[in-house]
Amino acid sequence: MSKSKDKARFRKYVNKNGSIIKPLTEPCWEWTGATDKYGRPRFWLNQKNVLARRAIYLLEGKHPRPAKCIVALCLNRLCLKPSHLTLGTEEEAQAMAIRSTQSKFYPGDLWLIRKVVADDEATVEFVAEAFEISVGLVEQIIAAK
Numbered sequence: 001m002s003k004s005k006d007k008a009r010f011r012k013y014v015n016k017n018g019s020i021i022k023p024l025t026e027p028c029w030e031w032t033g034a035t036d037k038y039g040r041p042r043f044w045l046n047q048k049n050v051l052a053r054r055a056i057y058l059l060e061g062k063h064p065r066p067a068k069c070i071v072a073l074c075l076n077r078l079c080l081k082p083s084h085l086t087l088g089t090e091e092e093a094q095a096m097a098i099r100s101t102q103s104k105f106y107p108g109d110l111w112l113i114r115k116v117v118a119d120d121e122a123t124v125e126f127v128a129e130a131f132e133i134s135v136g137l138v139e140q141i142i143a144a145k
């Protein structure tokens with residue numbers, strides 16, 4: 001099947017008017033298709049059942065290394081909005097999952113904050129909201145390399 005057909009099929013399962021996770025003000029793009037037993041979106045691509053977040057990259061012709069996890073800064077398991085996602089390590093993905101119930105920093109957070117802002121993957125304001133910290137603190141973290 002062609003990539004454009006796969007992309008069109010993928011988009012059918014994405015609700016761009018998903019939940020608004022406070023304190024964010026823009027809705028998440030939520031998956032309405034199949035999920036696995038952990039509630040993670042799955043998509044059938046190239047005869048494989050892949051994580052829908054990984055499928056976004058594959059459909060764009062990018063191939064993140066298998067060791068890299070795709071982390072949602074908004075902490076919404078169903079979210080596939082590109083501006084809410086970033087590549088991280090397994091440790092960071094777990095830290096993000098833990099943070100959905102406790103709000104504090106985990107190993108890798110400072111690296112992640114610097115990376116997403118440096119790579120223009122998220123604004124300082126977005127990171128501040130996602131980590132529940134002030135914009136000033138995010139700026140301090142970035143400056144203190």
Ligand SMILES: [Zn+2]
Pocket residue numbers: 027028029072074075076079080081084
């Ligand atoms: Zn989101």
